[in-house]
Amino acid sequence: MLKEVCWQIGGEQGQGLDSTVEVFNTVASRAGYYVYAYKTFASRIKGGHTDFTTRIGVERVQAPAAGVNLLVVLDQESIDLCAKNVYPGAIVLADEAINPTLPEGTDAKLLTMPFNKMTLALGNPLMKNNIVLGASAAFLGLPLDHFKKYATRRWGNKGEEFVSLIHTAMEQGYNYVHENWPDLQLQVAEPDGKERLLMIGNEAAALGALAGGCRTVFSYPITPASEIAESLVKIFPKVGGVAVQMEDELASIVACVGAGFGGSRAMTATSGPGLSLMQEALGLAAMTETPVVVVDTMRGGPSTGMPTKQEQSDLLALAYGGHGDSPRIVLAPGSVEELIPLTAEAFNLADNYHCPVMIASDLALALFQQTVEPEAAELASMPKIDRGPLGNPEEMAALGRDVFERYGKNVNENGVSPRSLPGMKNGQFLATGAEHGAFGKVTENPANRVYMMNRRMNRIKNVKTEAVRYFGSENADIVVLAFGTTLGAAKEAQAQIEAATGKKAGVLQIRLIYPVPTAEIEKYVKGGKALVVESNAVGQFTFMLKATGFHADQLATLLRYDGNLITVADIVAGAKVALSGEGQYFVTGGGQGLRTIPDPTITLAAKEA
Amino acid sequence: MATMADFRTSEKSWWCPGCGDFGVLAALQKALVELGRDPENVAVVSGIGCSGKIGNYINSYNLHVVHGRSLPAAQGLKLANRELTVIAAGGDGDGFAIGMGHYMHALRRNIDITYIVMDNQIYGLTKGQTSPTSDGGVQTKSTPNGNIEHSVNQMQLALASGCGFVANGFSSNQKQLVEIIKRAIQFPGFALVNTYSPCVTFNKVNTYDFYKQELTNLDDVAGYDRHDRFAAMKMLMEKNELVSGIVYEDPSSVRYEDRVRGFKEQGIVNQDWNVEPALWQKLLDSYK
Numbered sequence: 013m014l015k016e017v018c019w020q021i022g023g024e025q026g027q028g029l030d031s032t033v034e035v036f037n038t039v040a041s042r043a044g045y046y047v048y049a050y051k052t053f054a055s056r057i058k059g060g061h062t063d064f065t066t067r068i069g070v071e072r073v074q075a076p077a078a079g080v081n082l083l084v085v086l087d088q089e090s091i092d093l094c095a096k097n098v099y100p101g102a103i104v105l106a107d108e109a110i111n112p113t114l115p116e117g118t119d120a121k122l123l124t125m126p127f128n129k130m131t132l133a134l135g136n137p138l139m140k141n142n143i144v145l146g147a148s149a150a151f152l153g154l155p156l157d158h159f160k161k162y163a164t165r166r167w168g169n170k171g172e173e174f175v176s177l178i179h180t181a182m183e184q185g186y187n188y189v190h191e192n193w194p195d196l197q198l199q200v201a202e203p204d205g206k207e208r209l210l211m212i213g214n215e216a217a218a219l220g221a222l223a224g225g226c227r228t229v230f231s232y233p234i235t236p237a238s239e240i241a242e243s244l245v246k247i248f249p250k251v252g253g254v255a256v257q258m259e260d261e262l263a264s265i266v267a268c269v270g271a272g273f274g275g276s277r278a279m280t281a282t283s284g285p286g287l288s289l290m291q292e293a294l295g296l297a298a299m300t301e302t303p304v305v306v307v308d309t310m311r312g313g314p315s316t317g318m319p320t321k322q323e324q325s326d327l328l329a330l331a332y333g334g335h336g337d338s339p340r341i342v343l344a345p346g347s348v349e350e351l352i353p354l355t356a357e358a359f360n361l362a363d364n365y366h367c368p369v370m371i372a373s374d375l376a377l378a379l380f381q382q383t384v385e386p387e388a389a390e391l392a393s394m395p396k397i398d399r400g401p402l403g404n405p406e407e408m409a410a411l412g413r414d415v416f417e418r419y420g421k422n423v424n425e426n427g428v429s430p431r432s433l434p435g436m437k438n439g440q441f442l443a444t445g446a447e448h449g450a451f452g453k454v455t456e457n458p459a460n461r462v463y464m465m466n467r468r469m470n471r472i473k474n475v476k477t478e479a480v481r482y483f484g485s486e487n488a489d490i491v492v493l494a495f496g497t498t499l500g501a502a503k504e505a506q507a508q509i510e511a512a513t514g515k516k517a518g519v520l521q522i523r524l525i526y527p528v529p530t531a532e533i534e535k536y537v538k539g540g541k542a543l544v545v546e547s548n549a550v551g552q553f554t555f556m557l558k559a560t561g562f563h564a565d566q567l568a569t570l571l572r573y574d575g576n577l578i579t580v581a582d583i584v585a586g587a588k589v590a591l592s593g594e595g596q597y598f599v600t601g602g603g604q605g606l607r608t609i610p611d612p613t614i615t616l617a618a619k620e621a
Numbered sequence: 622m623a624t625m626a627d628f629r630t631s632e633k634s635w636w637c638p639g640c641g642d643f644g645v646l647a648a649l650q651k652a653l654v655e656l657g658r659d660p661e662n663v664a665v666v667s668g669i670g671c672s673g674k675i676g677n678y679i680n681s682y683n684l685h686v687v688h689g690r691s692l693p694a695a696q697g698l699k700l701a702n703r704e705l706t707v708i709a710a711g712g713d714g715d716g717f718a719i720g721m722g723h724y725m726h727a728l729r730r731n732i733d734i735t736y737i738v739m740d741n742q743i744y745g746l747t748k749g750q751t752s753p754t755s756d757g758g759v760q761t762k763s764t765p766n767g768n769i770e771h772s773v774n775q776m777q778l779a780l781a782s783g784c785g786f787v788a789n790g791f792s793s794n795q796k797q798l799v800e801i802i803k804r805a806i807q808f809p810g811f812a813l814v815n816t817y818s819p820c821v822t823f824n825k826v827n828t829y830d831f832y833k834q835e836l837t838n839l840d841d842v843a844g845y846d847r848h849d850r851f852a853a854m855k856m857l858m859e860k861n862e863l864v865s866g867i868v869y870e871d872p873s874s875v876r877y878e879d880r881v882r883g884f885k886e887q888g889i890v891n892q893d894w895n896v897e898p899a900l901w902q903k904l905l906d907s908y909k
Contacts, residue, residue, distance in 0.1 A: 041909070042909065207909050208909075209905060209909060211908045215908070219904060222896055222904075223901070225894030225895075227889045227892070227894060228697065228700055228701050228889060230693070230697060247904065248883065249882040249883030251883070251894075251896065252883055252885040252889065252892060253889065254700050254881050254884060254889075256696075256700070258693065258726070259722055259725075259726040260722060262693070262722075262723075263690070263692075263693035263723050266686060266687070266690040266693040266697070267693040267696055267697030269686065269694055269697065270666065270686075270693065270694035270696065270697030270698035270699075270701070271698060271700060271701035272697075272701075273684050273701075274697070274698040274701030274705070274888075274890055275701060275702060275890035276700075276702065276890045277894070278697065293686075293687055293690065295687075296686055296687050300684070384908070386905065389905055391896060391901040391902075397894055397895065413627075413660075413680065414631070432682075434661070434662070434705050435702060435888070435890070437659075437661045439661065439682075440660055440661060440680055440681055440682050441682070441683070442676050442677060442683040442684075442685060443684045443685065444676070444683075444684075444685035445685060445686060446685065453632060453677060454674075
């Protein structure tokens with residue numbers, strides 16, 4: 013009995029694979045399996061290779077699988093690209109019409125089925141994918157009934173005849189496998205049958221925003237962030253919110269500042285190129301002490317970079333981007349499940365610290381489906397809406413005009429003073445990006461400048477949030493520091509590191525990227541070694557750690573920036589070398605294994621004497 | 622009822638004596654008083670430049686944003702709290718150079734705000750460079766041999782982009798400007814109030830005397846129909862936009878806010894944001 017299996021399907025973009033995969037994933041989830049579903053795709057609509065991989069298990073799966081058990085391919089290119097990733101002895105199922113061949117040396121069984129012929133006989137080209145689903149169900153030992161039931165639910169509105177055709181296609185695929193290869197079926201352990209949720213990170217972020225009281229969204233379409241606004245525009249009519257597709261990212265963030273100034277909870281969602289455009293106005297939000305929330309789904313940069321590939325290379329731009337010194341809070345969710353409450357929390361933090369709160373999501377977290385436990389998504393478990401320091405309208409009305417000091421010294425323990433909102437009598441003030449005094453009026457007085465700068469920057473020194481989360485053995489010899497998508501792989505790697513090295517291993521999730529929780533991290537690393545794993549070329553988080561006083565000799569870093577995800581195997585390999593002391597900085601990916609590199613946080617090379 | 626004094630601040634002006642912006646500020650304050658608005662329910666969002674300093678001199682909620690972005694900020698603010706009177710204000714450079722990308726889209730989006738442009742056809746605060754509304758041939762610091770570009774026709778652009786309220790005022794014609802601004806604030810949708818607001822320091826061509834001589838007052842044009850979009854366009858083209866008064870007013874304008882499905886009369890900021898448990902459960906169920 014297998015605890016988990018991995019199914020992959022490859023073909024051309026525009027062949028309807030998306031909906032085939034949607035059916036497979038949903039059915040697996042409804043059957044009670046944990047799901048982690050990922051994909052390779054290109055920045056084009058039709059044509060070009062695409063493949064989808066779904067890992068299902070009876071225990072939580074949270075990273076790409078080490079291999080594929082069943083690879084279904086609709087073209088030869090998919091075999092050439094994907095067959096190298098299969099487990100030894102795996103099944104590669106191809107359409108006989110393409111006369112498939114396996115690359116030399118591939119340890120797999122190539123089986124062919126007359127997908128095209130069977131589809132033609134059914135008289136509807138859409139049925140091909142249903143035959144594929146039936147065949148896949150047969151190989152993986154998944155009950156066909158679940159697939160048929162889902163098809164009825166999903167396409168019932170298209171008429172009985174259509175649904176019945178789908179059922180026939182699924183049955184034909186299923187029966188073909190049973191009749192021709194009765195001994196090749198995999199046996200996956202029976203799932204617990206519990207109904208769990210399955211969603212992508214962008215959908216989770218949208219739910220979190222809803223729970224967090226966000227009713228104003230201003231954004232501009234960009235891969236891989238668009239689904240956040242697309243989800244909310246569907247939900248908002250039910251709650252009186254508005255999601256506006258702005259003309260660009262400059263407008264998006266400035267509209268958020270306007271809405272935040274007006275007192276609503278405003279959010280924008282973007283990726284690297286948009287973040288670059290937003291930097292000036294993020295300074296405006298900081299300067300005017302206006303709450304805004306930005307979700308950044310990081311992708312391959314810089315410039316257009318690799319829009320459909322994974323990277324975590326916006327950390328410095330998120331934390332320190334833009335001109336001048338300005339406060340921000342940068343949060344990093346470690347799973348789709350966590351994105352819901354974390355996004356809701358971002359609005360509370362913004363309202364309490366009166367500065368931009370950035371959510372560092374990444375492409376894989378944004379777009380890949382993961383199982384969400386229903387308990388974790390309960391409304392009751394979401395952070396309660398907390399508006400932070402806010403003027404009391406009655407007290408303010410009694411003040412008379414020109415008394416209320418928006419930027420006055422009536423600050424709380426975080427250095428934040430209550431804000432007035434338009435509509436509150438006698439709360440009028442000037443919110444300006446120019447340096448200003450207590451009422452907001454512009455001044456360049458040196459003493460005021462120092463007070464105001466300190467006032468803005470000091471507030472984030474004591475951000476109250478769960479900055480880190482620890483998993484694994486206590487007093488570990490090696491602690492893997494991970495955030496975003498990489499956390500799942502790190503958690504799965506933890507036991508394997510211990511098994512491979514005989515040393516104790518832990519995982520520290522960095523939930524707060526900035527301000528850097530250096531002291532907290534030191535507490536967990538103690539006398540051990542820290543292995544930072546991050547998807548970028550210059551070790552951006554490593555840089556932040558070093559800059560904030562983390563001991564460089566305790567630090568090792570594993571980087572990957574070839575567009576692919578950091579895998580469990582990458583982390584285990586990195587941990588082994590880090591523990592052996594044979595290297596400190598490593599890079600992996602790009603068709604090569606792990607190799608040692610000089611310090612990636614670039615310094616000018618020493619001149620030869 | 623609020624008075625002029627209620628809308629004034631004690632801030633000493635940074636504008637040059639004789640600046641056209643004084644007249645625009647006074648007309649805005651007077652319009653707000655005459656419409657019975659209270660300072661706390663008015664928000665002025667301004668851009669960068671001399672005119673952007675207007676928020677220092679009006680007792681309302683004021684948001685002074687980065688260069689060129691008064692319109693997105695004002696639209697965001699209006700959607701956050703539609704109960705407010707939201708005025709965006711700025712200069713010709715702020716609106717039609719760096720902010721042009723937002724101008725076009727604010728025009729077609731039709732959110733219920735009033736946009737007051739103080740057009741002096743020059744960059745004043747940076748001390749005398751050409752502006753997108755500078756006339757061809759004009760000598761400025763950045764065009765010492767004469768401006769070789771032709772100017773933006775912002776009012777024709779507005780008409781072409783479907784703007785439902787297009788007006789032009791002149792800062793020294795207070796009476797007319799007050800009426801224009803009042804009407805603009807009451808208009809259900811995006812209202813453009815361009816104003817000629819002379820820069821007495823850096824623009825020696827487009828002076829008070831120049832405008833007095835060149836402007837055609839539409840109130841004096843017999844038979845001019847401000848509800849006729851074609852006539853409005855013709856007038857702007859014929860007069861090279863040197864007109865004053867309400868150029869066009871769409872009697873059937875529908876605000877963006879009224880076209881958003883499920884959008885409420887009450888400002889979002891004043892609503893209860895807690896999610897109904899039944900709705901939340903329904904949403905979660907859609908991911909099963």
